Amino acid sequence: MRLLVKGGRVVDPANDLDKVLDILVEDDKIVETGQNIYAEDCIIIEAHGKLVCPGFIDLHTHLREPGFEYKEDIYSGTRAAAAGGFTTVCCMPNTDPVADNKTVISFIKEQARVKGVVNVLPVGAISKKQEGQELSPIAELFQAGCVALSDDGRPVRRADLMRYAMEYAKMFDLPIFSHCEDRDLSGDGQVHEGFYSTYYGLKGIPAAAEEVMVARDIILSQLTGAKVHICHVSTRGSVELIRRAKEEGVNVTAEVTPHHLVLTDEVIGSYDADTKVNPPLRSREHVEALLKGLNEGVIDCIATDHAPHEREAKDCEYNMAAFGISGLETAIPVSMKLVHEGKLSLKRWVEAYTVKPASILNIDRGSLTPGGKADITIIDPELIKTVEVEKFYSRGWNTPFKGMKFKGWPFMTIVNGKIVFEDGEIKV
Ligand code: DOR
Ligand code: ZN
16 A cells, blocks of 8 residues: 655654655555655645654553553553554553563553554563562563563662662663652652642642652663663753763653643642642743753653543542543644744654654654655644543543643554544544
């Protein structure tokens, strides 16, 4: 099968391209990018006025299967990904059972093959059952196809265990995705510790709870030489630590979520539990530092931390609610707001979703180079739409963006040369 994507604005930072071009796809490969390509017997995709980008890659998705299918599963989660413009997602191991051995990883891969509509790359747990006591069988996880290691959802409390995890991870060139949180400092905090936590009477989580762990993991990366990727960076201090570490040549990378980039802790005044997320939404000075860090490349990627939950987990008292935001289907419109407002360049924005995550994973995706896999995300930058959770493909309706209007939405998602999402609808 052949596809010809005609006349779109092709933005491919990996090849330093930003130009109106056509793209020819045959089977699962990109054959050619160029002007006025002529080809017979192919499906023509009219892309005038659209942005044509390499397929977006999400480093941080909770697909919840096995064990929490009432929150999400691989069927619904990969459809949410496709509808959100993502062609590849890395799924986190905080499932039940935890993805800490080859059996669970094989199960995830098999389910993804049978019922998934985007590429699913599993992340294995650092410690058995994510209990932070004993290392998972890291060689086994690598051989089973894990692309990274993480205890996300929980921090690795013990520094010695994290050190050993890094030493093993390094042997296989696997990055460690670190959820940085000192649980003694975050305690039973619910929101960012600052003016609004006091004003609204909710327990605070200080910025330092994240920063002390970021500092520790940078130091351990220095010690071991392992690749450390800091998940969902949310504070100015973390950005500064990462900046300094990169200057010193430490093997560290970082991601920020769309919600941490556009919302401040002021929104907790609604007492809407959909604003409850870990790490918490921070104050303006932190949000500004995150945007600056992203612009400067100190923060490499934008990742969703898609954390779907069932209604009961959120439809309760703030203190009782689960942490997490369902993010796959709003990531593009929410973060594109920064591009429309001139706060982030289009090139940097696309890079943060494509070539940067691909290079962290060391996978051959994230570009539109001829010969490569045909993963393509096509965006309508002018389409204005309201976030309607009832129309989500995700089972998680927990988003603080519900009812809000945004400009710039996915128009088409092509995975391995197949159209999986088009104009609001999943096609498979
Ligand atoms: O808000 C969050 N939700 N943060 C995490 O680290 C875990 C995630 C989840 O799994 O629900
Ligand atoms: Zn996390």
